[in-house]
Amino acid sequence: MFKIVNREKMAQGTIVLNEIDAPRIARKAKPGQFVILQANEKGERIPLTMADVDSEKGTITIIYMIVGKSTRIFGNLQVGESYYAVIGPLGKATHIENRGKVVCVGGGTGIAVLHPITRGLKQAGNEVITILGSRNKDLLILEDKMAKVSDTLHICTDDGSRGHHGFVTDVLKDVLEKEDIGLVVAIGPVPMMKFVSMITRDKGIETLVSLNPIMVDGTGMCGGCRVSVGGETKFACVDGPEFDGHAVDYDELSKRLTAYQEDEKISMDACQAV
Amino acid sequence: MVEKKGKKEQAPRAKMPEQAPDVRNKNFLEVPLGLTPDMAKMEAERCLQCKKPACVEGCPVSVDIPGFIARIAQGDFDGAAVKLWERNALPAVCGRVCPQEIQCEGNCILGKKGDSVAIGYLERFAADHARENGTADLPVVAEKTGKKVAVIGSGPSGLTVAGDLIVKGHDVTIFEAFHQSGGVLVYGIPEFRLPKSIVASEVETLVTLGVNIETNSVVGATVTIDELFEEGYDAVYVGVGAGLPRFMNLPGENLIGVFSANEYLTRTNLMKAYRFPEYDTPVPRGRNVVVLGAGNVAMDAARTAMRLGAESVKVVYRRSRAEMPARAEELHHAEEEGIEFILLTNPVQFFGNDNGRLTGMECLKMELGEPDDSGRRRPIAVEGSEYTIPCDLVVVSVGAQPNPLLTNATPDISLNRWGNIVADTATGKTTKKGVWAGGDIVTGMATVILAMGAGRESADSIHDYLTLGW
Numbered sequence: 240m241f242k243i244v245n246r247e248k249m250a251q252g253t254i255v256l257n258e259i260d261a262p263r264i265a266r267k268a269k270p271g272q273f274v275i276l277q278a279n280e281k282g283e284r285i286p287l288t289m290a291d292v293d294s295e296k297g298t299i300t301i302i303y304m305i306v307g308k309s310t311r312i313f314g315n316l317q318v319g320e321s322y323y324a325v326i327g328p329l330g331k332a333t334h335i336e337n338r339g340k341v342v343c344v345g346g347g348t349g350i351a352v353l354h355p356i357t358r359g360l361k362q363a364g365n366e367v368i369t370i371l372g373s374r375n376k377d378l379l380i381l382e383d384k385m386a387k388v389s390d391t392l393h394i395c396t397d398d399g400s401r402g403h404h405g406f407v408t409d410v411l412k413d414v415l416e417k418e419d420i421g422l423v424v425a426i427g428p429v430p431m432m433k434f435v436s437m438i439t440r441d442k443g444i445e446t447l448v449s450l451n452p453i454m455v456d457g458t459g460m461c462g463g464c465r466v467s468v469g470g471e472t473k474f475a476c477v478d479g480p481e482f483d484g485h486a487v488d489y490d491e492l493s494k495r496l497t498a499y500q501e502d503e504k505i506s507m508d509a510c511q512a513v
Numbered sequence: 514m515v516e517k518k519g520k521k522e523q524a525p526r527a528k529m530p531e532q533a534p535d536v537r538n539k540n541f542l543e544v545p546l547g548l549t550p551d552m553a554k555m556e557a558e559r560c561l562q563c564k565k566p567a568c569v570e571g572c573p574v575s576v577d578i579p580g581f582i583a584r585i586a587q588g589d590f591d592g593a594a595v596k597l598w599e600r601n602a603l604p605a606v607c608g609r610v611c612p613q614e615i616q617c618e619g620n621c622i623l624g625k626k627g628d629s630v631a632i633g634y635l636e637r638f639a640a641d642h643a644r645e646n647g648t649a650d651l652p653v654v655a656e657k658t659g660k661k662v663a664v665i666g667s668g669p670s671g672l673t674v675a676g677d678l679i680v681k682g683h684d685v686t687i688f689e690a691f692h693q694s695g696g697v698l699v700y701g702i703p704e705f706r707l708p709k710s711i712v713a714s715e716v717e718t719l720v721t722l723g724v725n726i727e728t729n730s731v732v733g734a735t736v737t738i739d740e741l742f743e744e745g746y747d748a749v750y751v752g753v754g755a756g757l758p759r760f761m762n763l764p765g766e767n768l769i770g771v772f773s774a775n776e777y778l779t780r781t782n783l784m785k786a787y788r789f790p791e792y793d794t795p796v797p798r799g800r801n802v803v804v805l806g807a808g809n810v811a812m813d814a815a816r817t818a819m820r821l822g823a824e825s826v827k828v829v830y831r832r833s834r835a836e837m838p839a840r841a842e843e844l845h846h847a848e849e850e851g852i853e854f855i856l857l858t859n860p861v862q863f864f865g866n867d868n869g870r871l872t873g874m875e876c877l878k879m880e881l882g883e884p885d886d887s888g889r890r891r892p893i894a895v896e897g898s899e900y901t902i903p904c905d906l907v908v909v910s911v912g913a914q915p916n917p918l919l920t921n922a923t924p925d926i927s928l929n930r931w932g933n934i935v936a937d938t939a940t941g942k943t944t945k946k947g948v949w950a951g952g953d954i955v956t957g958m959a960t961v962i963l964a965m966g967a968g969r970e971s972a973d974s975i976h977d978y979l980t981l982g983w
């Protein structure tokens with residue numbers, strides 16, 4: 240169970256793709272949903288969004304950035320090896336409908352999460368304008384796949400090594416000036432989602448973001464994933480992970496993501512020492 | 514013989530050997546060490562073997578208490594375990610976690626004048642002896658019926674149903690959301706109160722008997738009940754517990770450092786964060802810890818915090834000592850280990866620093882007014898009594914609710930207004946054909962033995978259904 244059937248390195252090895260055998264999950268998964276994985280019995284439970292699903296083959300695909308001990312252990316698993324546990328599909332699926340013209344904004348590994356949603360929006364008949372951002376051209380992922388499901392594709396890099404020199408928000412402002420947009424979907428680092436939401440709020444354009452708080456069970460039983468949305472506490476694992484971008488308290492989310500900074504460093508140091 | 518014993522001066526109740534408080538509050542090893550065979554025999558001799566045993570009436574599953582105690586007295590320890598198993602599938606667990614003082618022991622005739630028989634210690638002794646020596650025989654599995662039963666949730670109620678039905682010859686598969694089986698017994702109740710090896714051994718026995726366990730299966734998400742029927746299951750038992758934590762909706766509740774007991778205990782027990790960094794999952798090691806609530810969950814959280822190195826642990830409760838719902842032994846152990854009880858006090862808000870980390874909790878003093886619906890005197894706030902307790906970790910243990918994940922995906926199962934599944938009290942039947950439910954998902958958070966009792970009744974009813982019809 241949960242055997243890795245395909246593995247790819249992306250973005251110079253900083254991001255890894257695993258296609259995993261998980262027939263029950265593959266049969267049910269919808270765009271926007273995630274799984275929780277454990278590499279081994281001693282491992283942490285790590286939430287990752289399904290970037291792709293093949294229900295006939297019975298596999299799911301995850302794409303993750305190596306940021307700490309657990310994702311590093313994941314990244315070292317080879318084809319033929321198995322995850323100890325994969326649980327899902329969790330969270331609410333994205334509500335996909337025809338909104339006319341939509342903008343999909345993705346940053347970092349958020350692009351992997353954005354891809355199935357973008358594809359869904361395209362299939363539902365939307366005209367899709369996509370804006371992708373990364374630090375430099377080598378860290379950009381899934382450009383070809385995103386191009387296939389978008390009518391227009393804009394690339395931004397912080398250092399100007401590809402496309403627009405600057406942030407996705409610059410291009411977004413431009414697009415919103417010229418086009419009549421029904422929906423914006425923004426998935427990426429918390430500051431990116433925050434600034435996209437600030438821009439769209441001024442213009443009154445509905446905006447969907449996908450939140451990534453620290454989770455344990457992913458089924459609503461711990462409350463570790465709580466986020467404030469419109470002044471109310473929500474459990475991101477069951478009430479989300481997608482929320483109205485205009486109502487999210489991003490600063491609280493950013494702070495809560497630092498809860499285990501010191502422990503994460505201890506873990507990473509111990510794991511690098513080996 | 515028996516009459517003579519009754520008139521004789523009563524021997525004192527056995528004293529459970531325990532780790533010393535200032536040693537055990539720094540480790541996660543079990544606190545009570547268990548009776549020796551001699552101690553157990555002596556304790557068993559104290560039992561009067563009453564004709565109409567009141568203890569049995571106090572036991573929710575009517576264990577033949579004088580019967581198993583008589584066997585211990587005769588030195589037939591395995592016989593005692595077999596006697597226990599007739600009514601109780603998990604005696605090693607129940608001997609440790611049942612609130613004996615309000616059940617069997619609370620009814621024991623000896624307790625009227627002196628100390629009741631230590632029924633819980635004896636139950637634990639017999640079960641441990643059988644497990645550790647592997648001497649007592651496993652039950653005989655009946656001829657296969659060809660019927661398939663799905664049990665959702667591997668807590669005490671699900672395990673009971675699985676054990677009963679496999680023995681009756683049905684094929685049983687347990688679907689468990691987590692990667693390990695046992696429910697609250699593995700994720701909630703800490704190692705120092707219930708060693709996980711005991712739960713693992715009970716689960717292992719079920720597997721030996723032929724029960725199939727599919728962990729990592731969140732029914733409602735991974736698969737639905739209707740899909741289980743399509744896959745060929747003939748009956749479904751829902752024992753998913755009361756897994757949703759309750760928060761208090763106070764300002765500052767999302768500061769880093771405010772946890773639900775579920776999260777705090779799951780990280781520590783199931784994910785073994787007390788062994789971080791050997792295990793990868795961290796848990797905050799608070800210096801000054803406040804636990805809100807006064808049930809078993811609160812005591813477990815408080816005693817865990819102490820073991821994780823806290824300088825101070827305060828249990829803050831809005832009522833008085835007499836209303837604290839935890840087992841007597843837990844309160845006693847907690848106090849011995851240095852936990853302070855701050856009674857008649859209620860939290861108002863939490864304070865934090867610029868980094869979003871908890872620094873303190875404002876409270877209000879309370880006084881007791883008129884009795885409320887539950888018969889307990891209602892706590893009323895004393896105006897102007899606000900004060901702040903500095904703390905860096907708060908564990909909220911004020912109760913749990915049913916998790917709607919499964920029931921939302923199964924709209925044809927009726928719920929009551931709190932979201933608990935409506936099930937027939939005698940049979941466990943729900944409003945959906947072929948589906949039974951029991952344990953905390955029906956009653957709200959109760960006890961291990963009540964969850965097991967409900968499981969047994971449902972198992973009987975499921976067996977009737979599979980052999981006779983709905």
Ligand SMILES: Cc1cc2nc3c(=O)[nH]c(=O)nc-3n(C[C@H](O)[C@H](O)[C@H](O)COP(=O)(O)OP(=O)(O)OC[C@H]3O[C@@H](n4cnc5c(N)ncnc54)[C@H](O)[C@@H]3O)c2cc1C
Nearest residue numbers: 286287288303304307308309310348451452453454496503
């Ligand atoms: C619903 C959801 C979907 C996600 N999807 C993806 C995805 O598709 N691709 C991807 O690269 N990342 C995704 N993430 C983020 C991913 O879970 C974290 O990067 C991962 O947990 C880091 O673990 P680590 O041990 O390697 O790093 P650590 O050293 O533990 O931490 C590095 C960073 O990850 C965050 N983090 C740590 N533990 C958790 C946890 N249990 N849950 C969430 N965040 C945590 C910390 O705040 C920290 O900033 C998702 C998160 C959520 C909640």
Ligand SMILES: Cc1cc2nc3c(=O)[nH]c(=O)nc-3n(C[C@H](O)[C@H](O)[C@H](O)COP(=O)(O)OP(=O)(O)OC[C@H]3O[C@@H](n4cnc5c(N)ncnc54)[C@H](O)[C@@H]3O)c2cc1C
Nearest residue numbers: 666668669670690696697701732754952953959960961964
């Ligand atoms: C910390 C703590 C301490 C306690 N101490 C005591 C005590 O000392 N004495 C006592 O008698 N009682 C105690 N209790 C209460 C007792 O543990 C519960 O009443 C009892 O465990 C309920 O059993 P159950 O089988 O109904 O559910 P649970 O034990 O809650 O088990 C339910 C199981 O179902 C699984 N599940 C949930 N949803 C799904 C799903 N959708 N699909 C698949 N699986 C699912 C869960 O992961 C879990 O494993 C305590 C409870 C807690 C939390």
Ligand code: SF4
Nearest residue numbers: 560561563568621622
């Ligand atoms: S009530 Fe007490 S003395 Fe009588 S049978 Fe039960 S345990 Fe023994």
Ligand code: FES
Nearest residue numbers: 457459461462476
């Ligand atoms: S991760 Fe535990 S409630 Fe969401």
